[in-house]
Amino acid sequence: MKPLIKLINEAARLMDEIAIHPDYKLLVAKGYLPDLTLGDAQTALDYLRCEVEVNNDKSA
Secondary structure (H helix, E strand, C coil), X not given: CCCHHHHHXXXXXXXXXXXXXXXXXXXXXXCCCCCCCHHHHXXXXXXXXXXXXXXXXXXX
């Protein structure tokens, strides 16, 4: 099983790829406007990453 921090980083990288993908940009241009955005998801991952790093520092 992969460490959680590695999964978080992989997910963040994939969201970055989605954000610049032409198909995603086309959806946005056509009016795709979800209640939660990729930016919201990236922020959630940033908070999770910070929490994981803090907990790893405490256990070290």
